[in-house]
Amino acid sequence: MHDIKIRGRYQVKLHELLCATAVVAVCASPAYAGEEVIYEAAPAWVEPVDFDAALAKDEMLVLFDRQVRMEDGVVHDYLDIAYKIETPQALTQLGTVQVPWLPDKGDLFVHNLEIVRDGEVIDLLANGGDFDVLRREQQLESRSLDGMLTATMAIPGLRVGDVLRMRRSTTTRDQALNGEMQVLQGVFAEPAELGFGRMVVTWPEGTAMRYQVTRDVALAEPETVDGYRRLAIEFPVDELDEMPGDAPARYQQASLLQVGTYRSWEEVSAKMAPHFSTEGSITPGGDVAREVASIEAQTDVPLERAALALQVVQDRIAYLLNGLDGGNYLPQQPEQTWELRYGDCKAKSMLLLAMLREMGIKSEAVLVRSQAGDWVREMLPMPGDFDHMIVHATIDGEDYWLDGTNAGIRLSTIGEVPRFFYALPLREGGAELVRMDQRWQDTPDRATRVSIDQSAGFDYPALFDIDVKVQGAMAARFQNIDDTTEEDEITAFASQYASDIVGDNIVFQADIEYDEDTGIARVIAKGLTSTWWDIDRNSATLTPYTSSNGMTFSPDRARREWRDIPYQVGGPLRLTEQVEIRLPEGNADYVLRGTDADAQMVGGSRITRTATLDGNMLRVRSDKAEIPVEIPADEFAVNRRAANKLKSGDYKVRANEGVTRYWEYSPEEVAKRMEGIEDALDQYVALDPDDADRLSLRAGMIGTYTYDYEAAARDLTRAIDEKPSAELYAVRAQTYANAGEWERALDDALYAYDLQGDFAMAAQLADIQAKNGDVEGALALLEEFDLGGDDRVAQAQLRAELEGSAGRADDGFAMIEQILTERPGDAQLLNAKCWHMGTWRYKLDEAEAVCSEAVQTSSYDASVLDSRAMAYYRLGEFDKALKDIDAALSKEPNMAASRYLKGVILSEQGRKKEGREEIAYAKRLAPQVVRQYALYGIEQPE
Template sequence: MRNRFALFVVGLLATTAPALAGETVLYGPAPKWAEVRDAAKIDAAANTPIALLDVQQRIEGETLRVYVDQALKLGSPESLTQSGTSSAVWMPDKGDLTVHRVEILRAGKVIDVLKGGARYQVLRRERGLEQRQIDGMLTATLAIPGLQVGDVVRIAYSQTMRDKALQGKVQIDSGLLTLPLEAGFARTSVSWPEGLAVKWQAGPAAGSPTESVKDGWHTVNVALPLAKREEMPQGVPSRFTRPPTLEATTFGSWEEVSRVFAPLYSTKDAIAPGSPLAAEVAKIEKQSADPLTRAALATRLVQDQVSYLLNGMAGGNYVPQAPSLTWTSRYGDCKAKSLLLLSLLEALGIKAEVVAVNSQTGDAVPESLPMPAAFDHVIVRAEIAGTTYWLDGTATGTRLQTLADVPPFRHALPIRAEGATLVAMEPRVPQAPMASVKITIDQRAGVEMPALISATPTFSGMLGSNLGAAFGQASEEQKKQMIKSLADSIFKDLTDDGGIITGGTTAFDSETGTATVTIEGMVISLFLDRDGTKRMDMRGLGSASASFDHDRSRANWKAIPVNLGRAERVREEIEVLLPADEPGFKLGGRAEYEATFAGTTVTRKGALEGQRFTISEERASLGGELPASEIPVEKAKALRLRNTVPFLVAPVTAARAWRYQQPALKARIAPIEAAYEKALARETGDAQSDPLARRADLRESVQDLDGALADWDKVIAMAPDAWTYGRRAFTKRQMGRWADAITDHREALKLAPSVSNAISLAGALGREGKTDEALALLTEYDDMGDEHTGVVLTRADILAFAGKGVDGLKEIDGLIEEKPGDTSLLNAACWYRARFRVDSDGMIKACNQAVERASNAAAVLDSRALAWLAQGNLQNALADVEAALKISPSQLASLYLRAWIGNAMGKPDAKADLAYFRKVAPGLVQDYARYGLK
């Protein structure tokens, strides 16, 4: 019953005939009861591919008769190809198919294709084999001869349908054409004898159907196309977005539907004594006397030992095959599996029954008319010790710990001999997490070093079982891609920069039905700059992204509830390892906390003990729906929860990256370097460029410039591009190798001729005394656009290097007059005066103005510190440097200034720091020597 048994579906534009029924294709005139549209009324000039779509349905006793008349305009070679072949697909046991006309309308003339002898060719094929479906359908095709672009092809046919499984009842569930699809003329109607008890409805948003009685026939007519559906907000229940349909049925109630299907699920003599199924029952009984355990074992038996295959032949849309046949053949659809499971449970002494559900739009079932077409699936409902269990034989991974989980079908119709009405499937929070993850973040190398990540996500239930099946069938390369996909998701939760993988494995435990993945990798430091400190936020916790921002602001949205999804339970555990010799880490936020928002309860527990922080968080949700009126309150709760997420603050004495060439700290990098080697070993070819580039970044940050340069050389050898040449040039500049840097800048500009690359090259050329070439390059690339400011500032530097500092200052001051609101230019003016010792009288005044209006205080204080040094004021310079480092403790230029000032003031540690800078940052030392700090 997986495929919704809609008795009539029109495949618009794809084919010229939809799914039909009959043993052979018959030919004859249209039925007398049908209202046939005159060819003269078909608007061949209409600006729509559908010139005509007329669907008329009639209920006569136990039979449904359908008449379809459609005309498609072939306005292009593509439509000629798409619609040049008419196809009909039908089941041979439901009735007859009669073709009334196949005509070509051309220039006011009608060409009768059937009169010319054309006939449909009947083929047998199973279109759903890839989806494990056998439906016994036949296919008839007709390549319509003589079609030309501009023709209108008109096909009319009728069908009689009677389903024995419905015990004389009839149902209709027809889709309705809706804008933006258009038609010259379109309608759908249904009629039945006056006095016959028929329920009907059209919707949602089906306009105003008309109802009439004429000559003893009751008719409902829906004019098409319907108006375009109103836009719906995000997160609405499916009943608000389901397509509009015309429904009609002779079923009087849900109880009648239940009674009609009850005989099909009789378990009498289903398991014969001494049969293979009886042996399976005995095995389960021997394993356990506990009814719950027996139910779990029976469900697992049906799920694992019987593959899914829909058999819709010989009435099989509704009629299940016998349990013995299902077990012998080891395949079956939801009906067959449910009847087999029901038989096993009853044999084990467990009260159970089959129920019909809708797996796609379960919340809309109560709005449907009582008929089988309201459902697309059947499962088993069991009662054990007063608790209801919903068991799906077509699912996978059901075990004792997940037996009580409730599938998100919302409503069910029990199939009983005495009949039953709809019952709500009350959700339950799962007993065990359907997904959990344990993450270890090893930050022992330091707060500015990459973090080593070990993650173990585990999945249970259907997800775990499906993953386990995927693991069992996957090649090693495919497993590698699975690990990568999951790792990327975890890394992205921790940091926007993602990470690299160093190792991983997959495993599946068939007894527990759990799939486990182990991931080893590395991300950038999770300690970020925050208010002058280094702080790690627990982004890996689900509450860090908690939100409930659903829009119901429009008037027609205010009564639409929010779909909260299915019931679920998930768990996260995070362990953070901190540097062993750096005490003083502090914990902020709320490590112990419990809150509920939008039906989800979050329970958090955590503690910082020594150099190890652990935290766990479990989220349990019932799912369901939330009234729109409660959105503001729940949104505020989610925000409050997000604001409580714990964080770690590093001590101000924590080691910074620039010091890592010292022997004691350099040893910390060894595990990081080893991880990079593992990452490189996992990749081949150009794929190695990403971990190499990341390692080059790390090596630059710890002032291992030779190592960084070696990595950039390898990256360029693999994937030379402008960005990489620019990065290598930057490394060479830090090493003081300006001539080599210029070569790389030239290559970057050659590969990507842009203003930014021109600025980089011009700045390097100017510093090395190539003034004319540098200025000419800036003139060539200055587009007076967004990067004009960078051009002017670079030109000022070039003039200063050429001994024309006053001229350069005029360039900057002129730029400030053009852009008085750009406070960064005030810092540029201060920095320029300080570096090139121009305008000594106005230097401090300009720097004070920059500090007062600074948007980046650390950078401006650094600039003014250099200005104070130019004025010979060591005390004020040191005060500004210290203030800058409180805001940005890793600002390398300020660190160097502090060492230089300290040395000038005779502080003993400063001389060692200066020697260290000369060793690890020669380019920086050279630059400041040119600025007068020798």
């Protein structure tokens, strides 16, 4: 069901409220006491509630009254719950009431079901209304057969505004608990809002009972009433203190009320242990015995035998929670599990335990909590504290924690300690909680080899090869990728996987392997990734990938009350990388900066790394490991300093000279440098030749880096044939314009505008119309739009430029001035005003002052410097113009307009060779620049 918000921020699920008797169970299992719903009055011990007072508070959750009597090994659980139907959503969710129960443990009693409407009570059971009983395995998709029955009834005539109230009880005697009892209840805390809420637990006065509420919630001492001890708590309690997200999980758990008869962990252990005895569970000569013999024949090393037994249980026994044979705590027997080839955590653990003991390996079943396991030591001892079972083996004096429900664990990874923190061994004489001490992993979860070929140039995409070995639990997800998987699916998976290592990428060749014997998966891929260089003016910096880059340690302890809360480290996890990067060939002078580390401890991580630079070959090695330990608050400062020092020493390669940009290469040089990249793009497209996205991606790269606009247009045409869109037509229009095919460009721009019809498409169409000589048509098109905000500014700029092209500079200038009166000092408009004055020689005597104001207002933005350079050029101030252009290009070196104007000025100064060079750069960056400047009356020099 969907979540419903009870005014405030507290989220609950409706079915959890209706079925609020929650007992946590070990991976959760005939003596079926009650398969029919019993209709009778509430037990005499149930305390009344003032329903009218609760209703008067006008809350969505009108009433939550849970009362539990614990006596003679039976937990009798009563719930009175009422919910106001305030929304159609709630009406849909509560239109059918569903109440589950486990018939092998007890009965379901329905005391009443009613609608309260405008003070009238409608009894839904009075006229023979009964629940239907369904046996439905609602969690089958999560591999769970729990044997639960569900009583269900569609509520007739329920309306928005009604209050639906139900009172019901269940009885539970768990076969596995041998008369012991336990109750757990999550505590409602503010800002949850409800009309009335409480939890009452009673038990005979002479019964030894333990109780507590976690998270320091106040709990009154029980009182004695009519021979029973009575423990009560009303909801909501005061809002719990907020905790930092990086604190250990126990600090962040919701408050929990626990009541139970267990006196100690030893008692829980001793009373559960008999259910997990393996004596006589393997029949001599039977199937399991033969499997054990097969393992023993392969090796006489105990650890190797344990690893093989674990592999059998993990890989050959499917997971299925089977709750049909006695409850949440009673396990399937090993030979039954082997025959069925499925089982839950208890069944898998029992089978593994039996096999290990048969081989003489010291081992025992242990209970663990799979989430927030560090919380267990603060809870009252009871089986309900745990939700999982694994096997603890001791081999050559070492502890091994073996999880049969995991996957992919082999000899090389068997020593990894799961993130469960504490375990309760089940022993005949009882046992205390055992801390699952962590240890550093001998083998990495992921070992990565990366080869990056950036030799083509600083701007060009880089070819890459990756070879990633994954083992342990991390490798298990690769088991389902087999020879039947399509090639494009494999490359897509590899690309997604590689994104964490190389960033944005495409993969054109990939192979994924999984070795059942070693549990090692490999991802081998070739592809293209974006340049790793960060280019700033005439220098460039490359930061090679390693998992230790950017190390930080900054626990959130802003609040004083948090200052003593420890920090929880992640893991267990170990990552290693070997990175090789071939740097751009040419005249660049490379310098490597960074700090090596040798098993340095930083924020709970152990870091080892080295780097070398040999000519234009960079090699980096990195090893980062972490285990889930806690760092106490008094060690924060030293870890913070260590992290800052390591981060400041992250490896970087810097090129201060010889940074050649892609537009500076001649067409012949480009062809040579792009050869491998083009081949990679061809292979990528060949994987799915009809995929529009692949075709358009290749078109973009070919057009940008090789200037082969005809080839780019062919790809775009194929893409349009497969998946036409306004965007693709617009891209092809620009491609045709770059190729000088203006009629085709106009045709595509018109069609893109017809398809989408927005201002962006109109602006492109108007630009192409103007360059085709139809300035009046372009103006008419733009005048159709009535825009506001920044779009209105952009519209005015375009129209002003077109008016100038039509010889009406006065009209264009007036448009800019009009909007400037509405947005005085606007940097964008001041730039437009400066540009207009320069391009159309309009009021040139005032231009320098206007342009200088624009430059200062924009904080010397490159595009505004370019506009002032145009004004200086028109004024004949060539040196000033060149100074502004150089300043602009130092900020944005790929500005085609600036380079073109620089080339014009240099040519007019007689520096024709330099001028031709700059014009060539400009035309490579934006081929339309020549036609654009011709509109301003600035022709390309001879």
